[in-house]
Amino acid sequence: MNHNLYFDITHMLAGSMLLVSFVLLYQDRMFSLLNVYTVHALVLAAAAAWQGFVQQAPHLYATAVIALVFKAIAIPLTLRWLIVKLAIHREIEKVVGSGISVIAGFFLTALSITVMMKASGGTDPMTREDLSFALAVVLIGLLMMAGRRNAISQVVGFMSMENGLILAAVGAKGMPLVVEISVAFSVLVALIVIGIFLFRIRERFDVVDIRGLEKSGGER
Amino acid sequence: MNEYLLKGLLFIFIFYISFVVLAKNNFRFIYWLSVCYSGFGLLCSLSFLLSGQSSQSISFPLGLPTTGAHFKIDALASFFLLIVNLGSFVSSFYGIGYGSHTSEQSRTLPFYIIFLGSMNMVLLAADAFSFLFFWELMSLSSWALVMSSHQHKETAEAGFIYILMASLGTFALLFALSLIAAPSKSYCFDQMGKVSMDGKLASLIFLLALLGAGSKAGLIPLHVWLPKAHPAAPSHVSALMSGVMTKVAVYGFIRIVFELLPSQEKWWSILILIIAGISTVVGVLYALMQHDIKRLLAYHTIENIGIVFIGIGLSMAFKIYGMTAASALAMTAALFHALNHSIFKNLLFLGSGAIQSATDQRDMEKLGGLILNMPHTAFTFLIGSVAISALPPLNGFVSEWLLMQSILQSPQLPSWGMKFLVPSVGAFLALSAALAASCFIKVYGITFLGRPRSMQSTVASETDRWSVLAMYALAFLCIIFGIFPRLVIHLLGPVVRAIAATHYFPLSAKSFFMPLSLVVDQNAYNGFVLVLLLGIFLFFILISVKWLSSNQFRRTPIWDCGYPEKSPDCQYTANSFAQPIRKVFGPFLFATKEKVVCSEPWYPKAAKMIVKLHDQIWEYLYKPVAMAIDRISEKINFLQFLTVRRYLVLVFLTLVCLLGCLAFLL
Numbered sequence: 001m002n003h004n005l006y007f008d009i010t011h012m013l014a015g016s017m018l019l020v021s022f023v024l025l026y027q028d029r030m031f032s033l034l035n036v037y038t039v040h041a042l043v044l045a046a047a048a049a050w051q052g053f054v055q056q057a058p059h060l061y062a063t064a065v066i067a068l069v070f071k072a073i074a075i076p077l078t079l080r081w082l083i084v085k086l087a088i089h090r091e092i093e094k095v096v097g098s099g100i101s102v103i104a105g106f107f108l109t110a111l112s113i114t115v116m117m118k119a120s121g122g123t124d125p126m127t128r129e130d131l132s133f134a135l136a137v138v139l140i141g142l143l144m145m146a147g148r149r150n151a152i153s154q155v156v157g158f159m160s161m162e163n164g165l166i167l168a169a170v171g172a173k174g175m176p177l178v179v180e181i182s183v184a185f186s187v188l189v190a191l192i193v194i195g196i197f198l199f200r201i202r203e204r205f206d207v208v209d210i211r212g213l214e215k216s217g218g219e220r
Numbered sequence: 221m222n223e224y225l226l227k228g229l230l231f232i233f234i235f236y237i238s239f240v241v242l243a244k245n246n247f248r249f250i251y252w253l254s255v256c257y258s259g260f261g262l263l264c265s266l267s268f269l270l271s272g273q274s275s276q277s278i279s280f281p282l283g284l285p286t287t288g289a290h291f292k293i294d295a296l297a298s299f300f301l302l303i304v305n306l307g308s309f310v311s312s313f314y315g316i317g318y319g320s321h322t323s324e325q326s327r328t329l330p331f332y333i334i335f336l337g338s339m340n341m342v343l344l345a346a347d348a349f350s351f352l353f354f355w356e357l358m359s360l361s362s363w364a365l366v367m368s369s370h371q372h373k374e375t376a377e378a379g380f381i382y383i384l385m386a387s388l389g390t391f392a393l394l395f396a397l398s399l400i401a402a403p404s405k406s407y408c409f410d411q412m413g414k415v416s417m418d419g420k421l422a423s424l425i426f427l428l429a430l431l432g433a434g435s436k437a438g439l440i441p442l443h444v445w446l447p448k449a450h451p452a453a454p455s456h457v458s459a460l461m462s463g464v465m466t467k468v469a470v471y472g473f474i475r476i477v478f479e480l481l482p483s484q485e486k487w488w489s490i491l492i493l494i495i496a497g498i499s500t501v502v503g504v505l506y507a508l509m510q511h512d513i514k515r516l517l518a519y520h521t522i523e524n525i526g527i528v529f530i531g532i533g534l535s536m537a538f539k540i541y542g543m544t545a546a547s548a549l550a551m552t553a554a555l556f557h558a559l560n561h562s563i564f565k566n567l568l569f570l571g572s573g574a575i576q577s578a579t580d581q582r583d584m585e586k587l588g589g590l591i592l593n594m595p596h597t598a599f600t601f602l603i604g605s606v607a608i609s610a611l612p613p614l615n616g617f618v619s620e621w622l623l624m625q626s627i628l629q630s631p632q633l634p635s636w637g638m639k640f641l642v643p644s645v646g647a648f649l650a651l652s653a654a655l656a657a658s659c660f661i662k663v664y665g666i667t668f669l670g671r672p673r674s675m676q677s678t679v680a681s682e683t684d685r686w687s688v689l690a691m692y693a694l695a696f697l698c699i700i701f702g703i704f705p706r707l708v709i710h711l712l713g714p715v716v717r718a719i720a721a722t723h724y725f726p727l728s729a730k731s732f733f734m735p736l737s738l739v740v741d742q743n744a745y746n747g748f749v750l751v752l753l754l755g756i757f758l759f760f761i762l763i764s765v766k767w768l769s770s771n772q773f774r775r776t777p778i779w780d781c782g783y784p785e786k787s788p789d790c791q792y793t794a795n796s797f798a799q800p801i802r803k804v805f806g807p808f809l810f811a812t813k814e815k816v817v818c819s820e821p822w823y824p825k826a827a828k829m830i831v832k833l834h835d836q837i838w839e840y841l842y843k844p845v846a847m848a849i850d851r852i853s854e855k856i857n858f859l860q861f862l863t864v865r866r867y868l869v870l871v872f873l874t875l876v877c878l879l880g881c882l883a884f885l886l
Binding site: 095108111112114115118119139142143145146149154 | 875
């Protein structure tokens with residue numbers, strides 16, 4: 001295959017990941033949010049596998065499998081179970097409206113492309129675009145965490161941010177597998193911690209809105 | 221052979237430091253160990269100075285991964301080792317006796333060991349990392365020593381200000397050293413500064429070094445911590461902090477500015493001279509206003525450090541204008557004064573410690589008449605007072621005389637500004653010597669003479685024999701170095717040669733009885749002849765008084781103008797002694813407010829006079845900064861109580877802002 005096609009497919013996968021991030025930002029129902037997150041993880045798995053093929057690095061296939069099993073299957077199922085078990089309100093409460101957050105997302109994408117294009121001057125265009133898309137995904141994930149009140153959607157924001165990091169990692173050549181595996185496990189640990197945390201909040205305040213936490217204010 | 225010396229020093233340092241664990245309450249053991257340790261350091265430095273060899277270095281694979289730890293002994297380091305170990309030798313000796321007067325030994329002992337060890341290691345360190353490491357260790361251990369009596373409110377405040385200023389100083393030195401290290405790409409002192417440097421960068425490094433070393437040494441206006449922190453520690457530690465630690469700062473300054481920087485600029489010496497000149501006079505004026513004996517001594521440290529820095533500034537100025545002989549003379553004077561100050565300041569602090577442990581008082585207005593109860597302390601304190609007042613034939617006079625001689629060289633300077641500046645600094649020096657003399661007349665007269673002003677000083681008894689021995693040793697050195705100054709100047713030869721490219725007094729003239737003079741047949745000072753003449757005069761006066769006076773005498777009460785003193789409060793007080801000088805300098809320097817409170821004539825009561833002194837530097841330089849920090853932190857205090865989501869927003873906005881900056885800058 002010629003080089004152009006490689007480039008285009010890489011570009012498409014990274015771009016579609018960014019697109020799915022925007023879709024994540026627009027959701028206002030829990031379950032649809034989780035579905036979109038599954039798509040996000042699937043695209044990540046595809047991107048990782050494709051990079052493994054392009055760079056001829058077999059360990060990237062392992063990354064793809066981790067993304068597929070953990071992020072596309074295990075995490076959404078767990079979160080879904082949590083929502084049902086805790087009978088969480090199915091609607092996402094937003095601080096910033098969908099429209100405004102999508103516009104903010106545009107600006108973030110523009111910012112990350114500007115920064116990354118300037119910062120990674122000498123490297124090959126494939127890595128540069130990959131990195132700038134990945135940074136945009138990370139920033140949008142952070143925006144989602146900052147702009148949502150509900151704990152579950154914050155978890156999803158966090159997970160999508162982490163997906164962006166993995167996207168950057170698979171694009172850059174020479175990332176060891178150990179790092180990716182440990183990142184994946186840390187995300188799992190985070191999921192468990194957050195799950196327990198949600199149960200505790202629920203026990204205490206009867207809601208999973210973090211405003212409950214804010215009111216109590218912890219032990220000052 | 222010197223390699224073994226250096227290795228031995230380092231090895232014994234580790235051995236010594238390891239006793240921190242054992243330093244529980246067995247203070248005698250620890251102080252004896254410290255005596256041995258500093259005695260060994262003293263011998264090492266002396267043998268190195270006398271052998272006249274060049275430097276010897278050694279390195280270990282410790283510290284920074286790529287650099288390692290380097291240690292070096294050279295002439296400059298070994299002279300300051302002499303100062304440090306002489307001071308710590310005597311102070312540890314004093315501690316053997318003094319320890320039994322204080323409680324809670326375990327609060328001071330471990331830090332005392334670390335303090336002593338780290339001061340030695342700062343001098344031996346030959347790379348930036350070890351230098352800063354041991355410098356900070358020195359600051360922190362001395363802070364812990366200051367805080368050993370933390371239950372007093374003043375001590376807590378002193379400790380807080382001290383640690384702030386010490387951190388500021390280390391911070392400045394960190395910057396200075398890394399700026400020097402950057403162009404030469406090495407942290408090792410041997411390679412640093414060998415590269416030519418931009419003048420502006422060098423000036424920045426100089427200013428940082430002055431800030432870092434000057435704040436530790438106590439130059440005005442960086443002195444604020446010193447008069448608070450030094451008196452708060454136990455007396456032998458105060459002696460070390462005032463007499464020795466400030467010299468380590470002087471060493472750091474000389475090392476950075478004269479050795480690590482390739483060249484010096486003219487305005488540096490002008491700046492040093494101005495700051496040092498102000499420090500001498502203002503330091504001694506502050507001291508005159510003080511009636512707390514230890515705090516007064518701490519203020520005198522500011523004055524003496526000013527004198528040392530005058531010498532350093534002069535040496536730099538002469539060096540820049542190519543007058544190497546004059547430069548060597550000024551540096552000799554500065555280093556000599558550093559040694560002298562460490563001796564007599566140690567002596568005076570040990571004396572004040574003896575007074576404090578005997579009477580439980582530091583306020584001079586509560587003392588008096590101690591000469592009867594504490595004759596040994598009184599005698600040695602008198603020697604120290606005469607030495608610090610720069611009176612011949614003691615050592616303080618010699619170094620200030622040498623400094624005056626180098627000031628007299630200033631008309632040969634080509635720059636007109638310097639021609640005016642240097643003599644005016646000389647006038648400051650002369651003024652400070654006179655004021656110091658009057659200050660110590662006050663200290664001695666009020667503390668040791670007259671009648672006791674409190675119960676405690678009536679019943680005071682002489683301190684233990686260890687302490688007395690330590691004080692006598694220092695007094696002896698004061699006299700010896702005053703009479704035979706060539707002993708020290710001989711030792712200083714290689715040190716000054718390393719800094720100023722030449723040394724002043726040729727080593728061939730090894731006769732210690734020779735006078736000190738600049739040119740033959742001109743302005744010579746010979747301590748030995750002076751003492752001889754004084755002795756002969758005294759002898760004749762005694763003989764003639766004995767011979768001429770009648771030997772019939774009767775005992776009668778002293779004539780007291782017809783009004784017998786009812787209470788010791790009628791005596792002259794320290795406050796009233798300082799009053800004329802306060803009248804002259806007070807309104808300008810201290811913004812004095814005097815208020816006389818008289819009762820109404822129909823209801824007679826004792827009148828009161830209230831004097832309020834304000835530290836102008838504190839009010840106008842430090843207070844605004846402190847208040848600004850207070851106000852800002854109050855404004856941003858709400859950040860402590862945000863919600864989780866708000867924190868996320870903050871993180872997010874910071875990240876976006878930084879990325880935005882990056883997008884603009886790249």
